[in-house]
Amino acid sequence: MRTSTVRTAVALGALLAAVGVSTPAAASPAVEQTSCSWALVDTPPSPSGSVPLSDVDVVGRHDVRIDGRAEAPAEASWELRWNGRELVDDQPMPITPLVTTLTPYDIAYSSGSDGWAVTGTGSGEAMERWSGGRWTLMPLAVTPDAATEDYWIEDVAAVSPTNAWSVGAAYEAGTTILPRSHALGTLIEHWDGTAWQVTPNPAADQDGAKLLAIAASSANDVWAVGYQQDADGAITPFTEHYDGTSWTVVPAPSGHGTSELRSVSIGPDGTVWAAGNQELPSGNNAAAVLAERWDGSAWQVDPLPDLGNARIDALYVAAANSVWALVEEQSGANRYLHWDGTAWSVGTMPGPQEYGLTYAYAAIDGSGPDDVWAVGNVTDYSTLDTEPQVAHLHCGRGGR
Numbered sequence: 001m002r003t004s005t006v007r008t009a010v011a012l013g014a015l016l017a018a019v020g021v022s023t024p025a026a027a028s029p030a031v032e033q034t035s036c037s038w039a040l041v042d043t044p045p046s047p048s049g050s051v052p053l054s055d056v057d058v059v060g061r062h063d064v065r066i067d068g069r070a071e072a073p074a075e076a077s078w079e080l081r082w083n084g085r086e087l088v089d090d091q092p093m094p095i096t097p098l099v100t101t102l103t104p105y106d107i108a109y110s111s112g113s114d115g116w117a118v119t120g121t122g123s124g125e126a127m128e129r130w131s132g133g134r135w136t137l138m139p140l141a142v143t144p145d146a147a148t149e150d151y152w153i154e155d156v157a158a159v160s161p162t163n164a165w166s167v168g169a170a171y172e173a174g175t176t177i178l179p180r181s182h183a184l185g186t187l188i189e190h191w192d193g194t195a196w197q198v199t200p201n202p203a204a205d206q207d208g209a210k211l212l213a214i215a216a217s218s219a220n221d222v223w224a225v226g227y228q229q230d231a232d233g234a235i236t237p238f239t240e241h242y243d244g245t246s247w248t249v250v251p252a253p254s255g256h257g258t259s260e261l262r263s264v265s266i267g268p269d270g271t272v273w274a275a276g277n278q279e280l281p282s283g284n285n286a287a288a289v290l291a292e293r294w295d296g297s298a299w300q301v302d303p304l305p306d307l308g309n310a311r312i313d314a315l316y317v318a319a320a321n322s323v324w325a326l327v328e329e330q331s332g333a334n335r336y337l338h339w340d341g342t343a344w345s346v347g348t349m350p351g352p353q354e355y356g357l358t359y360a361y362a363a364i365d366g367s368g369p370d371d372v373w374a375v376g377n378v379t380d381y382s383t384l385d386t387e388p389q390v391a392h393l394h395c396g397r398g399g400r
Contacts, residue, residue, distance in 0.1 A: 035395065035396070036370060036393050036394065036395035036396075037393070037394065037395075038347075038349060038350050038374075038391050038392070038393050039350055039391065039392055039394070040350045040351060040389065040390065040391055040392075041082075041087055041390040041391065041392050042086070042087065043080060043087050043388050043390055044080065044087060044088060044089050046070070046078065046387070046388055047070035047076070047078055048070070050377075050385070050386035051068055051069070051070050051078055051377070051386065051387070051388050052068055052069060052360070052362070052376070052377040052386060052388070053066055053067070053068035053078075053080075053362065053363075053375040053376055053377060053388045053389065053390065054067055054068055054069065054104060054105045054106070054362050054363065054375075055067045055104070055105065055106050055107045055362065055363040055375070056107075056363045056364065056365045056373050056374070056375045057107050057108060057109045057115070057365055058365045058366050058367050058371070058373055059109050059111065059112050060112070060367055061084070061367045061371055062082070062083065062084030063081070063082065063083070063084075063112050064081065064082035064373055065079070065080070065081055065090070065107060065109055065115065066079070066080040066081070066082075066087070066373075066375050066390065067079060067080075067104045067105075067106075067107045067117060068080070068104070068375075068388060069102070069103050069104060076092060076093070076095055076101070076102055077092045077093040077102045077104045077117075077119070078092065079091060079092050079093070080390075082373075087390065091133070091134060091135065092135075093117065093119065093128050093135045094135060094137075096137065101120075101121060101122040102119045102120070102121060102126070102128075103119060103120035103121075103122075104117045104118070104119040104120075104128070105118060105119070105120065106118040106154070106155050106156050107156075108156045108157050108158040108164070109130070109158055110158040110159055110160050110161060110163075110164070111161075113130075113131065113132075113133070114130065114131055114158065114160070114161045115129070115130035115131075115158060116128070116129055116130070116156045116158055116164055116166075116191075117130070117135070117156075118153050118154075118155065118156050118166065125140065125152065125153055126140075127139075127140050127153070127156070127166070127196065131161070138196065139195075139196065140153065140166075140189065140196050141189050141195075141196045141197050141198045143170070146173065147173055148172065148173050149170055149171070149172065149173055149184065150170070150171045150172070150173050150174070150175060151168065151169075151170055151171075151187050151198075152168045152169055152170075152171060152177050152187070153166045153167070153168040153187070153189070154167060154168040154169075154210075154211060154212050154213065154226075155167055155168075155211075155212065155213045155214045156214070157214045157215055157216040157222065158216075159216050159218065159219055159222075160219075161193060162191075162192060162193030163190075163191065163192070163193075163219055164190070164191035165188065165189070165190055165191070165214055165216060165222055165224075165242075166188075166189045166191075166196070166214070167186070167187065167188050167189075167211035167212075167213070167214045167224045167226075168186075168187045168210070168211060169183035169184070169185065169186055169187050169209070169210040169211065169226075170183065170184045170185050170186075170187050170204070171183055171184060172184065180229075182208065182229065183207075183208060183209060183210040183229070184205070184207060185203055185204045185205045185206045185207065185209055186201060186203040186204060186206065186209045186210060186211045186224075186226070186238075186240065187204070187211070188201045188204075188211070188224065188240075188247060199247065200246075200247070201240060201247040202240075202247060202248065202249050203238070203240060203249055206228070206249075207231075208228055208229035208230060208231070209226070209227075209228045209229075209238055210226045210227060210228075210229070210238070211224045211225065211226040211238070211240070212225065212226040212227070212260070212261070212262050212263075213225050213226070213261070213262060213263050213264050213274075214264065215264045215265050215266045215272075216266070217266040217268075217270065219244055220242075220243055220244030221241075221242075221243070221244075221266065221270070222241065222242035223239065223240070223241055223242075223264050223266065223272060223274070223294075224239065224240045224241075224242075224264070225237070225238065225239045225240075225252075225261035225262075225263070225264045225274045225276075226238050226239075226260065226261060227259075227260035227261065227276075234258070235258040235259065235260055235279075236252075236254045236258075236259060236260075237252035237253070237254060237255070237259055237260060237261045237274075237276070237290075237292065237299075238252060238261070239251075239252045239261065239264075239274065239299065250299070251298075251299070252274070252292060252299045253292065253299055253300070253301050254278075255277075255278025255288075255290040255301065256278045256279075256288070257278060257279045258278070258279035259276065259277065259278035259279065259290055260276045260277060261274045261275065261276040261290070261292065262275065262276035262277070262311070262312065262313060262314075263275050263276065263312065263313065263314050263315040263325075264315065265315045265316050265317040265323075266317060267317035267318065267319055267320060267323075268319065268368075269319065269320055271293075271294075271317050271319070271320045271323075272293070272294035272317070273291060273292070273293050273294070273315055273317050273323055273339075274291070274292045274294075274299070274315070275289070275290060275291040275292070275312035275315045275325050276290050276311060276312055277289060277290050277310075277311030277312065278290040286309050287309055287310060287311050288304075288306070288307070288308075288309075288310065288311075289304045289305075289307055289310050289311060289312050289325070289327060289337070290304070290311075290312065291304055291312065291315075291325065291337075302344075303344075304337065304344055305337065305344055305345075305346055307327055307329065307335065307337075307346070308329070308330075309329065309330045309331075310327050310328060310329040310330070311327070311328055312325045312326065312327055312328075312337070313326050313327075313328045313361070313362060314326040314361070314362065314363050314364045314374075315364070316364040316365050316366055316372060318366050318368055318369040318372060319368070319369050320341060321339075321340055321341025321342075321369075322338070322339070322340065322341070322369040323338070323339035324336060324337070324338055324339075324364050324366075324372055324374075325337040325338075325339075325364075326361045326362070326363075326364050326374060326376075328360065328361075332357070332358030332359055332360070332379075333348070333359065334348060334349040334351055334359035334361060334378075334389075335347065335348050335349070336348070336349060336361075336364075336374070349361060349374065349389075349391050350391055351378060351389060351391075356380055356381045356382045357378055357379070357380055357381075358378065358379045358381060359376065359377075359378050359389065360376045360377055360378075360379070361374050361375065361376035361389065361391075362375060362376040362377075363375050363376070366393070369395070370393075370394065370395035370396075371392075371393070371394065371395075372392070372393040373390070373391070373392055373393075374389075374390075374391045374392075374393075375388070375389065375390050375391075376388075376389050377389055
């Protein structure tokens with residue numbers, strides 16, 4: 001459902017290498033005022049080694065799926081499920097003779113019995129399907145000329161057992177896939193209930209175009225976002241939309257300097273937001289948060305509070321007047337942004353505020369404005385220990 005921080009840490013390190021500066025149009029940050037409250041949720045004992053959590057998909061109020069990876073003794077998936085009372089271990093993805101390591105980074109469920117996970121395998125990628133109460137390895141589409149071209153998937157969205165989408169980019173064969181690796185064009189694959197197949201899209205041969213995230217509200221409303229890198233190196237936001245018949249490139253306004261969209265979310269009423277970061281033309285590679293809202297006919301950049309050197313990694317539209325954005329900051333703070341329909345405010349996720357602790361919340365999702373989940377990890381740099389973090393927003397009797 002979102003772009004993984006596991007695979008984009010290199011980009012963040014380069015992007016946030018300097019002290020942050022404010023955007024000229026930045027609003028003054030307000031303190032989040034809400035009757036709802038965030039609280040940490042206990043996780044089961046984690047496997048040995050660091051266990052970063054990479055994604056969350058809220059199937060329903062009493063069915064939340066969380067995805068992560070265990071780094072020891074060998075890389076494997078760590079699946080958690082909220083059953084309405086507590087987080088419990090769920091069935092992990094199988095390790096096979098052909099796939100000996102798994103690094104899951106994106107999940108998407110159409111129901112509790114149907115879902116997908118994009119995983120790294122050490123030598124490439126794999127798509128795992130959740131069906132019949134177990135995970136099964138499913139082949140992705142194969143490039144027609146493996147000698148000259150490779151495919152790489154970034155995100156997946158599930159509509160039904162016979163309708164799912166994945167997006168990414170095509171690259172020259174042998175390219176090491178890094179956040180700024182040059183793409184040959186966008187990649188969109190579709191699951192029809194039988195197989196994954198490449199779907200024609202107008203940016204498939206658009207040099208430098210790459211898709212990082214996808215969201216689907218129905219079979220007739222699918223958005224994918226990312227960026228376009230021009231021949232001169234300029235990077236600008238890029239979006240495509242599927243209306244049930246065909247994909248169309250939809251122009252998106254640029255932020256300040258280099259800018260990209262890393263997450264997209266569609267609310268229950270069709271409200272669409274996309275978010276990411278913009279690199280300010282200050283000469284020091286500083287970054288600032290970026291959010292764009294679809295007004296029904298065009299994308300509009302929305303002014304955000306000045307958070308200094310930061311970017312938005314994940315976004316969840318709970319309603320037209322409730323939008324949540326997870327912020328990744330150079331300082332390792334655990335802040336978020338919330339839109340109440342009128343203005344953005346800044347809040348802080350629960351957790352100890354101690355020297356040496358660095359938070360990295362990776363994903364956010366929910367079943368509505370009063371039931372929101374965020375997952376990630378916290379690292380203690382005095383010991384280099386990484387612990388999973390699960391936070392839940394609940395509102396009175398409607399929450400946990």
